[in-house]
Every structure is written in C-alpha cells, then in structure tokens.
Amino acid sequence: MLPVQQFIDYISQHKLFDKADHLLLAVSGGKDSVLMAQLFKLAGYNFSIAHCNFNLRANEAQRDEAFVKLLADELGVPFHVTHFDTKAFAEQHKMSTQMAARQLRYDWFEEIRLQYDYQYIAVAHHQNDAIETVLLNLVRGTGISGMHGILQKRGRLVRPLLFLSRQEIDELIDASGLSFVEDSSNQSSKYARNKIRLNVIPHLREINPNLEETFVQNIHRFAETEALLQKVVMETSERLFVEESGNIQIEIAEVMNLQPQKLLFFELLKPFHFTASVVDEILSSLNKQSGTSFYSATHRLTIDRAQLIISPLTDTKEELLYFHREESLRISDKNLSLHVSENINFQADKNFAYVDADLLIFPLVIRYRQDGDRFKPLGMKSFKKLSDFFVDEKVPLPQKDKIPLLINGNGQLIWVVGMRQDERYKVSATTKKVAIFELSNL
Template identity: 60%
Template sequence: MLPLRQFQDFIEQQQLFVRGNRILLAVSGGKDSVLMLHLFKAVGVDVGVAHCNFNLRAGEAQRDENFVALLAKNLGLPFYVTHFDTKKYAAEHKISTQMAARDLRYNWFEEIRLKEEYDYIALAQHQNDAVETVLINLTRGTGISGLHGILPKRDRLIRPLLFLTRQQIEETVAANNIDFVEDSSNASTNYTRNKIRLQVVPHLQEINTNLEKTFAENIARFAELETFLNVQVEKLEAKIINKKADAIYISLVEIEKLNPQKLLLYELLKPYGFGENVVHEILDSLKALSGTHFFSATHQAIINRNDLVIIEKNKMVTANQFIHPTSKSVVFAGNEISLQFTEEIKFEINARKAFVNADKLIFPLALRNWQNGDKFTPLGMRSLKKVSDYFIDEKVPLHLKGTTPILVNGNGEIIWIVGMRQDNRYKLTTATKKVAIFELKIK
C-alpha cells in the first residue's frame, strides 16, 4: 500500500499547494522521485514530469532518461527533458560538478514551470536528505537558515516526501513492486553528501537510532526560530534604517545599542550582501574616522559622521559622460541631466537647475565625478574655492561626494556642481544673449 493518507496530510499541514494547482515533478528515475510520481498520480493531482540528463555517467545517464520517458508515457503524463554539458558549465563558472548540476537543473525547472504554466516544482527529498544538508552546513559553517536545512516549501519549490525516511521509501518501493533505476554515483565517496551519508550518518545512528526523527524535530524548531528572528529584524529595520533616495542610513548610536549586536547587524546588512567578516570589521570600526569603507559584491558601506551609509555600487560612477549642443539629456549615476536653450533671459532659484550663459560654453561638456584638486567659484562669490571644502561646508555626506556629478566646460572649468551650486563665472548677465538651462531629474 502506498502511504497516501500520510502524503496528503503532510501536503495539507505544510500547505504545499491547493487543489487545482499544477505540479511539475523532478524525476531522476531513482526510487525517491519515482515513488513521488506514483503518489501524485494516485491522489489525482495534475502533474508533468521533468528529467535532466547531465551527461555525467555515459550510457547510464541515457538509460535513466529512457526509463523516465517510458514511465511518463505509460502513465499518460507530459514529459520534458533536457541535456546539459555539466562539466563544461562547472569549468566556466569555476564551481564543483555538483553545484553546476544544481544550478542547471533549478534554472531549467523554473523555465519549464513558467513556460508550461505549472504552479510548483516538486523535489523528492526526504528526511535523510534533510539530515545530510544540516550536517554539511554545520561542517562548512552556517547561520540559522542553514540549521533548518531543507524546508518543505520555499517559493515555488515543494518537497512533499519530507515526511518519509530513506528506509521507509525503500520499504514502500519494495512492497509495491515499483520499478526504478539506480544511480551508481550514489555509492561513490567522491562527493561531500555521499561521504556524510555513507561514513558519518551511520555512526550518529549508533548513538541515536531515531536520528531522522530527532533532526526533523530540531529542524522544525530552527525554522520557527528563523521566522521569529525575521519578524524581529523587520521591526528593527523599520525602526532604525532610514531609506533615502541617495542611500540607506543606519545610526551608529542605534548600532551600538543592538543586542546581540553582531547577529542583528548581520541580519540587517544581509540583504546588501555583507558577510559575517565584514560585519565584524564594521563593529570594530564604529568609532573610526569618517570615510572608512566596507564592500560587498553589490554595495559599499561608509562610516559618515553619525551614520553607516550604504549605497549601491552601480551608483558609484567614474566614467565621463559628454554633452553636445544637440544633446537633449544624458544619464549619470542613475539620474538624468537635461539641456535646453532659450533666448529668453530668465533665472530661478532652484538647486536642481543651472541657468548658464550659453556663449561661454565650449563643447563637448563633460559630466564626471569630483576629483581631488577641483576648484570652482561658487555663485555669488568672486574667489575660487576647493570643491572638497565646499562639500565640508555644506556637510555633504561622504558617499555623495563620490556620486555628485560635476559639469565641466570644454576648457576644464567647472560650470555646476549638479544639484548644489553653479559657478559664478557662468552666471547670466545683462550682456547674456542665449541661456543654456541644465536640469537634474532624479529618478
């Protein structure tokens, strides 16, 4: 007998999907995924079968594909198959073969799900897989999310066999005479997961014969703990993170108050790609001078006076943008600077606009970042001033010094610190005949 009642109960308890949903089943041909297929078929869910051929085991891989294709045909189910050059992908991306296979299959499953309009992708992982995942995570180092291992449901991925152990699956398949194919690589200790399964777990089972049950209970507790932590972090984020158009600000005083400090700051900064080591460096530098920088793959954090300021790296523009007489607008640091000419001599007080004597312009003009040594004559003044001193006087945050566009004339003179102050040398006078109007349009 198939464990249909337990299967349906688990689906309901974990709210994996609802009646009427279409499910794409990832079927390798092994006993786990084949049992999952038979369970779904027996309870009458609308399913399709997806199979990946990773071309790693020569004839055996083709045997698996043929078996799954025939199984889907005999059950009258849609069948989807793809072939990967897994070793080539691994070499190109400098990752392990296992990681390459994982990336390839998940990306392809999602493509098929969207194209064929399935609601979820079902994976045949079971309790022993969950145990192995937690042990792997603990061995490599992990946060709370790694302690709960495999969850029954995450986004569009569901794992409806997590109520079963490997032994229960083997017994069920044998009792119901279910055909399957065996992956010979499962017996190899060349892979980390196999080493854990074949060499580590048996010793742990000698200590605790109910190892899978114990881990399942622990995993449930860790999942609840993560949920609780996420709720607290969301509340904390709303309280101490100030998201502005230019950057994200976190008060250094509020960071000092965090308890436990490292855990909570890590969770707050995790969405911006900052790892545990960088968080440790930030905490060690809270009393450092303004200007201390920290980096993730996507963001930069800067200690600026009383705040930790976080900005996206793609806003740290260094390349010049050029403006020609025919230019209508250019984009710099994610914002638009437009240009128009008029013979109407007019001026308005607006930091986002510069009204420039067009006859003094030497094209092409350049938009660039501030550079050491830059000087200009602030509007209303007669003497040159270092732009760096102007930034200090105006209390411009450090991160904005690096992203504020500087409009430069063809002769090298600064025309406008965009969005802040125009140069007095290019102001309108009674002799002005044509006006160039520059406007910063923040997106």
C-alpha cells in the first residue's frame, strides 16, 4: 500500500500547495518520479506530466519518453514532452552536460508552467538526494547556504517526496509492483553526484545506519542557522550600506569591526557575486592605497580612502570579458585563450604570457586602462604606471584605450595583453602548474 495519507500530511505540513492548485509533475520514468505521479493520482490532486528527452542515451531516451507517455495515458492526465540537443547547448555555453541538462530542464518547466497556468512544478527529490547535495556542497565550499540541502519549497518548485528515503521508495515500488525505467547513467561514476551516491554514502551508512534520519535532523538545524545568519546579515547591511548614485558605500572602519569578520563580509557581498577568494583579498587589502579594485562577474569594489565603493559593471569600456576557467574569449578581431599545463614549452613571443596558475584568483577580468593602473613589468623590481609604460613603448594615444588588460581577481594587473606581463606572476622554480595565455588571430 502506498503512503497516500503521509504524502498528503507532508504537503499540508509544509504548505507546499493547495488542493485546488494545478501542478506540473517532472517525470523521468524512474522509480522516484513514477511513485510521485501515482501518489498524486491516489491523493486526488490535479496535475499534468512533463518529460524531457535530452537525446543523451540513444535508444534509452526514446524508451523513457514512450514509457512516460504511456504512464500519463494510464493516469488520464495531460502529457508535455520536449527534445533537447544537450551536448550542443553545453558546448555553446561552455558548461558540463549535467549543468546544461539542468538549465534546459528547469527553463522549459517554467515556460510550460506559465503557458498552461500551472501553479507549481513538482520534482521527485527524496532524502538521499538532499544528503548528496549537502555532501557535494561541503566538498565544493558553498558556505552555510549549501548545508540545508534541498528545500521542500522554493518559489514555484515543490518537492513532496522529501519525507521518503531511497530505500523506502525502492521498497514501495517493489511491494506495489509499479513499472519504471532505469537510467543506466545512474550507475556511472563519471558524475560527481554518482560518486557520492555509489562510493561515499555506503561507507557513511556503515558508520551510521540511521544516516537519512540523522541528515534530516541536521538539515533542519542548518536551515534554522542560515535563517538566523540571514537575519543578522540583513540588519548589518541596513546599518552599513549607504546608497549613493547607484553605488553602495561602506565605511572601512565598520568592516574592520565585523565579528566574525570573514563570514559576515562574505554574506554581505554575496548579492554582488564576489567569490570567497576575492573576499579574502579585499579583507587583506583594506589598509592599502586608494584606487585598488576587485571584480565579480557583475560588480567592481574599489577602495576609496576610508570607504569601499561597490558599483555595477555597466560601462563596456570598463569591462569586457571574464575568464572563469580554461576557455577562449573573443576580443575584437583576436582570440585570447587560457590553458593550464604542468609541462610547457616557452616561446619568446609577446602574444604569449606564462603565469603561475596558483596565483590566479577567478574570475579574471579583461578590461581597458583606468586611472591609477600600475604593474611591475617583467624583469623590473619596482612598479611602473601603465601610462608611463605606454609612453616608453611609444603607444599612440588612440591605441591606449584599445589595449586589453588581464586583471586578477584581486585587482592586480597580470598582463598588458600582447605587450608585457607582470613580474609578480612569472613562472618560478616553485611553480607547479602554468597558466598559458595566448593571443591569436581569429
């Protein structure tokens, strides 16, 4: 017998949706989503089914689509399906296949929700998915916000199976004789989540046989701790942030007095998308000269005497592109690529820069010159103003604003692209990995 009343009670307890709401169910055809669809039917809720064919597993993908279409017919509910060229999308947007599939999936679900006026989208995540998410977030370093795992409700997305573990779902499927399809990629250790599921969690369960129950309790505590932290962060931002002409100003003295400083400052800057490594650099530079700037993908933070000024990056002359990883970027009629290697063959060519990879703080910024720019030209021991360097190199005035600069996440100039790199970032005897930047014609 399926736990219909427990399912209804869980939805009611967490106020996931109302009885009259019309929901869109994401159904892959696996055990979890099949059980969710059956519970929705037995509980008498109004729903439709949506299925994504990612065209990643050839005949398996077609089999899954046919199975879910048959399931929708058997349950007597509307069926939505779409097909994606996932690999092409991943390549175009320079992301992993898994991330591409996730973005495509949720974007399409929201599109269908709006088109057909569904109130919520239901996905079949369960307790073990939440455990895997917490462990992945711990490994990746997402901070306390990653410790609450998967929330029961987030915006228009609901997860009504979080009261069940994977083992309980398996037992329910077996006892009820429900049909399902198995995704063969779930058994592959190629993906990070699968590595956690197949290789890590079994060992943790040997230590604690009640792993799911323990994690449910931990996740609840983490969620409450995060709520308390966010209350403190909100109160602190209201006290420290002063908005002026579209910029945010913060007194450096107030930042110096934050306790705990690193945690609160990171959370304060989170809406501006500064990474943890850049936040560390900012804190270590609070007493440095005015004009030092740090970058996120969306904002610039500048030390200006006794203040920090956070401004959005809206001027295309100010910022151009970002390196988030090894990739190639187009700059006007040129191509600038980044490749990291342990073995290099140095070329005496100004279109190459060889940098100690361990000194890089991502994202790296490609921008044009600003007042106050300076660096240590390779081979020199002292700093030189960029403006003086251009004079010495006899760069024509109209060209000075067209020469791209490679800027580290801490605001330091790494390379005057195609001209001279900085002494501080050169490859040394202690270098383990070399970041090779190459400027080439398209």
